[in-house]
Amino acid sequence: MWKVDRKKCLRCGACVSVCPFLALELKENGLVFHKELCTECGLCEKVCPVGAIKVKRGKK
Amino acid sequence: MNKEYDVVVVGAGPGGSAVAKRCAERGLKVIMLEKRQEIGSPKRCAEGLTFSTEKIIGKIPERCIAQKINGTNVYSPSGKSVKVDFGEYGGYILERKVFDKWLAIRASRAGAHVQAKTEVVDVIKEDGYIKGVKAEFEGEEFEIRAKVVVAADGVESTIARKAGLNTTNQLINIDSGFQYEMSNLNLKDPEKIEIFMGNEVAPRGYIWIFPKGKDLANVGIGVAMSQKTARYYLDKFIEDNPEIFKDAGIIEVNSGGIPVGGFLKNMVANGLVVVGDAAHQVNPIHGGGLKEATIAGQIAGEVIAKAVKKGDVSEDSLSEYNKIWWKERGRALEKVQKLREVVEKLSDDDLNMLAETLTGDDLIEFSRGNKLFNLGKILLKNPKLITLAKKLI
Helix, strand or coil: EEEEECCCCCCHHHHHHHHHCCCCCEECCEEEEEEHHCCCCHHHHHCCCCCCEECCCCCC | CCEEEEEECCCCCCCHHHHHHHHHCCCCCCEEEEECCCCCCCCCCCCEEEHHHHHHCCCHHHHHHEEEEEEEHHHHHHHHHHEEECCCEEEEEEHHHHHHHHHHHHHHHHCCCEEEEEEEEEEEECCEEEEEEEEECCCEEEEEEEEEECCCCCCCCCCHHCCCCCCCCCHEEEEEEEEEEECCCCCCCCCCEEEECCCCCCCCCEEEEEECCCCEEEEEEEECCCCCCCCHHHHHHHCCHHHCCCEEEEEEEEEEEEEECCCCCEEEEEEEEEEEHHHCCCCCCCCCCCHHHHHHHHHHHHHHHHHHHHHCCCCCHHCHHHHHHHHHHHHHHHHHHHHHHHCCCCCCHHHHHHHHCCHHHHHHHHHHHCCHHHHHHHHHHHHHHHHHHHCCC
């Protein structure tokens, strides 16, 4: 399970830079998540400066 | 909009503007696209620049400068400070929103076509070459064909990766940054930058106060692999230092990822060049990328102009950029990355010891990748630090 709290997200793109699978993109209107590419590795959660992303392995 | 160009630059930050300007000056037909509606905003940067950078960028107009700086105090965990003297106003704190626009304006005046609020969604790939981009403007998708695509799309870069060049950075080489622009501060000296280090304050990083006026400052933090978020540590620091922040206002909030290593051996492909944060071109010890992006942008601009003129934009032809960048910047920055890897492993006691021993001039030399041997020798005195010291010797 991958979740972003859009009220916390500051659209900085730190998460995009570490995602090995291009599952995240920072568009002009916010963060875009490509579910089919995500492996729930959790790197994006670790790098997020404001704790906006939560990843739980194996949960839908 | 004309849709055939020599060069399309994706991203109008300092790196993109440097490439666009140089290519336009060399007579190429250039377009620079920026996805945001305003170039330079939001900023993700501490906005500091040393005066010497003007040698590379050119004379910076007064309107881009919020505050002139004559030195830095670097505080160890015990509170002991190492003073770095810049001489009379050796540094600036910029108004990045104004500065980035000025860079784009210069590119535009040099002849580059600049277009904000135009988002690049993909690259056009044909016969093993990148032949342009697919972009979106006001909800309409269109193609821009170009001989060379420049990925200057920042830390969140996906253009290079979509083109097939793996530029993903490792978590260990990305700092989490968070910053406030603050007002009504009680600054000790608005002409000095203050840096605070320590594993409690900012694990594997530092907190900065960059004055932007008598009682204004860009206050921020870069940390990595930390237990808590960057925001948590900065808020805690502000709470713990009421003598500075008691009545402060927050007038802007920003965050960002800061590449602090992981330099790319190859930053080109057939018809593609990567510059700036997108290519991790940042000084790993202080996280400053403005100067690096500009230098790389200028090198890339020259190489692209040459390649387009001789009609060969293959990876082989463009790899001249790799060669020059590594010779001029890469080797030095790789040393600085080693320095960062050592510093981030030091305990608070080690940092306190260094604050007693080192001078401001030492810090300046180290941050440029010079004289690291001297630091290694100091660390060798502590038997526990031998392995770390050896990295520098």
